[in-house]
Amino acid sequence: MNxxxxxxxxxxxxxxxxxxxxxxxxxxxxxxxxxxxxxxxxGVGAAIVMLLMTFDAxxxxxxxxxxxxxxxxxxxxxxxxLYLAFAWTSKAYLDRDTNxxxxxxxxxxxxxxxxxxxxxxxxxxxxxVVLVNNLGLMWVTIEATTLVSALLVAFKFTRTSLExxxxxxxxxxxxxxLALLGTIIVYYIQLTTMGSDSPLNWLYMVEHSKNIDPVxxxxxxxxxxxxxxxxxxxxxxxxxxxxxxxEAPALTSGLLSGxxxxxxxxxxxxxxxxxxxxxGIDFISGLCLFFGIFTIAVAVPFVVVQRDIKRMLAxxxxxxFGLMVAGLGLFVPIAAQAMLLHMFNHALVKYSLFYTAGTxxxxxxxxxxxxxxxxxxxxxxxxxxxxxxxxxILGMPPFGVFFSxxxxxxxxxxxxxxxxxVITLVLLAGMxxxxxxxxxxxxxxxxxxxxxxxxxxxxxxxxxxxLLIFSGIASAGLSDITVLNRLxxxxxxxxxxxxx
Amino acid sequence: xxxxxxFLVLVVFLQTRVTDLKRAVICLASQSVIIAIACFVIGFSxxxxxxxxxxxVLTIIVKVIFIPGAVYRxxxxxxxxxxxxxxxxxxxxxxxxxxxxxxxxALVERLMPGSVGRDIVAASILMIMTGLSLMVLRKRAIIQIxxxxxxxxxxxxxxxxMTEGLPLVVELGVxxxxxxAVVVLVILTSRMRLSFMTTDTSVMKKLKx
Numbered sequence: 001m002n003x004x005x006x007x008x009x010x011x012x013x014x015x016x017x018x019x020x021x022x023x024x025x026x027x028x029x030x031x032x033x034x035x036x037x038x039x040x041x042x043g044v045g046a047a048i049v050m051l052l053m054t055f056d057a058x059x060x061x062x063x064x065x066x067x068x069x070x071x072x073x074x075x076x077x078x079x080x081x082l083y084l085a086f087a088w089t090s091k092a093y094l095d096r097d098t099n100x101x102x103x104x105x106x107x108x109x110x111x112x113x114x115x116x117x118x119x120x121x122x123x124x125x126x127x128x129v130v131l132v133n134n135l136g137l138m139w140v141t142i143e144a145t146t147l148v149s150a151l152l153v154a155f156k157f158t159r160t161s162l163e164x165x166x167x168x169x170x171x172x173x174x175x176x177x178l179a180l181l182g183t184i185i186v187y188y189i190q191l192t193t194m195g196s197d198s199p200l201n202w203l204y205m206v207e208h209s210k211n212i213d214p215v216x217x218x219x220x221x222x223x224x225x226x227x228x229x230x231x232x233x234x235x236x237x238x239x240x241x242x243x244x245x246x247e248a249p250a251l252t253s254g255l256l257s258g259x260x261x262x263x264x265x266x267x268x269x270x271x272x273x274x275x276x277x278x279x280g281i282d283f284i285s286g287l288c289l290f291f292g293i294f295t296i297a298v299a300v301p302f303v304v305v306q307r308d309i310k311r312m313l314a315x316x317x318x319x320x321f322g323l324m325v326a327g328l329g330l331f332v333p334i335a336a337q338a339m340l341l342h343m344f345n346h347a348l349v350k351y352s353l354f355y356t357a358g359t360x361x362x363x364x365x366x367x368x369x370x371x372x373x374x375x376x377x378x379x380x381x382x383x384x385x386x387x388x389x390x391x392x393i394l395g396m397p398p399f400g401v402f403f404s405x406x407x408x409x410x411x412x413x414x415x416x417x418x419x420x421x422v423i424t425l426v427l428l429a430g431m432x433x434x435x436x437x438x439x440x441x442x443x444x445x446x447x448x449x450x451x452x453x454x455x456x457x458x459x460x461x462x463x464x465x466x467l468l469i470f471s472g473i474a475s476a477g478l479s480d481i482t483v484l485n486r487l488x489x490x491x492x493x494x495x496x497x498x499x500x
Numbered sequence: 501x502x503x504x505x506x507f508l509v510l511v512v513f514l515q516t517r518v519t520d521l522k523r524a525v526i527c528l529a530s531q532s533v534i535i536a537i538a539c540f541v542i543g544f545s546x547x548x549x550x551x552x553x554x555x556x557v558l559t560i561i562v563k564v565i566f567i568p569g570a571v572y573r574x575x576x577x578x579x580x581x582x583x584x585x586x587x588x589x590x591x592x593x594x595x596x597x598x599x600x601x602x603x604x605x606a607l608v609e610r611l612m613p614g615s616v617g618r619d620i621v622a623a624s625i626l627m628i629m630t631g632l633s634l635m636v637l638r639k640r641a642i643i644q645i646x647x648x649x650x651x652x653x654x655x656x657x658x659x660x661x662m663t664e665g666l667p668l669v670v671e672l673g674v675x676x677x678x679x680x681a682v683v684v685l686v687i688l689t690s691r692m693r694l695s696f697m698t699t700d701t702s703v704m705k706k707l708k709x
Contacts, residue, residue: 065669134669134670136666140674141673147680147684151684154688157691159695159704162688162695162696163705163706166692169685173648177651177652177655180655181628181659184655184662187667188663191663199667199670200666200667242707243707246707
């Protein structure tokens with residue numbers, strides 16, 4: 001079977017949409033729905049693999065509204081992997097929710113269809129974010145992800161989830177509105193310097209970005225940075241992030257943390273590439289480094305005093321986003337590659353962590369880490385996965401995050417910011433101590449609270465193990481996997497915008 | 501155009517004074533009507549094609565009819581609810597709006613002295629900042645939604661003046677997003693009424709740290 005790039009992209013964009021329409025109509029039986037969900041995601045995954053094989057990293061594909069280059073291909077791989085993981089773990093998660101103590105879905109069977117419909121639409125919009133060629137449409141799709149995921153965060157409509165969602169929608173919409181203002185200013189810049197051909201088209205703007213007025217560009221960049229920074233969860237604007245991540249259903253938290261926030265980083269990168277030649281690196285780099293490291297610094301104390309397991313993971317996500325933005329601000333090739341690799345590793349590992357945390361919440365009927373002890377004895381398989389994923393996210397070998405964090409720290413020293421590198425290392429060490437303290441308490445000790453038994457099944461264990469192994473192999477053997485290596489180099493070149 | 505700006509500033513100030521939810525929604529609708537008229541004025545001064553009419557028509561459909569309609573339907577259901585709101589915040593937000601108006605004019609004078617759309621830029625800065633202050637200072641969910649739409653209207657007006665509207669596809673997308681945002685917020689507010697017996701957002705303070 002030989003399909004062209006255009007056809008493959010149509011397949012990727014059509015399948016989730018069709019499936020969410022089917023599951024929203026809700027006429028299929030539960031088993032068929034689960035299998036169709038897996039089939040659709042596997043189909044999309046296969047399409048992405050075929051796309052990766054036919055696509056040459058240095059020859060971008062441009063359609064009327066669609067643009068695919070190495071950077072968007074890399075994002076497509078990340079989102080696609082999470083989509084697969086979502087599809088293969090969702091049945092276990094939903095079944096648990098229909099049977100065990102918190103059986104919310106047991107009373108409302110039809111909600112399963114709605115959950116699938118919303119989740120697939122959510123992933124579909126994220127595919128759109130990375131595939132559209134127009135800065136305005138990128139804004140539109142990012143805002144749409146907020147709204148769809150808001151319904152997912154509030155899926156059970158409990159009091160706390162309502163509170164989290166209200167905060168999420170209000171804070172993110174205000175932030176994104178500021179980004180709209182930034183986009184309007186970028187359009188104004190385009191109208192005054194390049195004329196009205198192909199409005200807001202990314203490729204066109206990159207080719208003509210040399211003679212932009214620097215003052216206006218700086219003005220636009222500030223709005224864009226604050227706006228998309230809110231969506232990424234950078235420090236002063238992060239109020240929504242721990243709430244939304246901790247109150248959402250576990251699968252949604254995984255998708256939010258793994259793919260949504262890095263979609264915002266992706267859009268920010270696209271804007272930076274256009275504005276960089278006129279603003280100059282120093283200004284952008286300074287802002288990114290400051291807010292990135294500030295975000296890590298804010299996250300550390302909250303992790304140490306945390307009691308809610310999913311909130312702790314949310315703060316750990318914040319730390320990783322801070323690291324990514326700081327890595328973006330370094331503007332050296334090694335750091336740019338490390339940032340992209342870190343997006344990939346963090347997404348995979350964080351998804352498995354959130355899934356495991358959701359399982360623990362079902363097993364013990366609580367989110368409070370202080371009331372969970374002795375997991376090693378009571379629920380050995382869950383405990384094993386928890387330990388492995390925690391070790392992975394903290395950046396210890398042989399898991400993938402080790403490599404990306406290591407390259408990132410290396411980037412700090414090659415970019416002649418050694419002191420920032422030292423500060424980051426100290427903060428990461430604080431993170432490690434804080435998280436390990438909580439997790440080791442949970443794993444060991446005498447248990448006072450009885451668990452409801454091992455809930456990890458076969459399929460979800462395999463999926464989670466697959467995620468961890470895939471992230472490890474892809475990062476460790478990166479230089480031997482030619483396709484990925486070439487793609488990553490090309491993507492890093494796009495991030496740097498031909499500067500370094 | 502000058503009269504429009506005067507009316508707009510008046511409506512925005514009214515918006516900060518109103519505590520009754522129904523009147524707040526009517527205020528919001530009239531504010532959007534003024535924006536729609538501004539769309540037509542600016543659109544027809546640059547040509548007669550579809551792009552001149554489109555923003556105005558969309559504004560009328562989405563922001564004048566649909567959004568206030570949806571919020572109004574919700575407000576009608578909110579009869580017997582617990583009232584926690586205090587009146588002191590109203591004065592603060594009016595005072596803030598007055599400050600923002602002065603700030604807007606000062607900013608315009610500094611950045612682009614003597615430009616044509618000076619009053620409109622100042623008015624849109626007023627709307628953006630007032631929208632923000634309504635969302636921060638006020639506690640009622642409906643008023644916060646009104647603040648969000650005011651903020652969005654302000655940004656839209658500024659965009660209209662600077663670039664004569666975004667490209668058509670993007671424009672459609674923006675309207676769609678605003679529409680969905682309001683639908684989501686209305687769903688959330690009605691759920692809030694069911695589980696908290698009030699739409700006062702200050703009761704939601706469980707999630708901290």
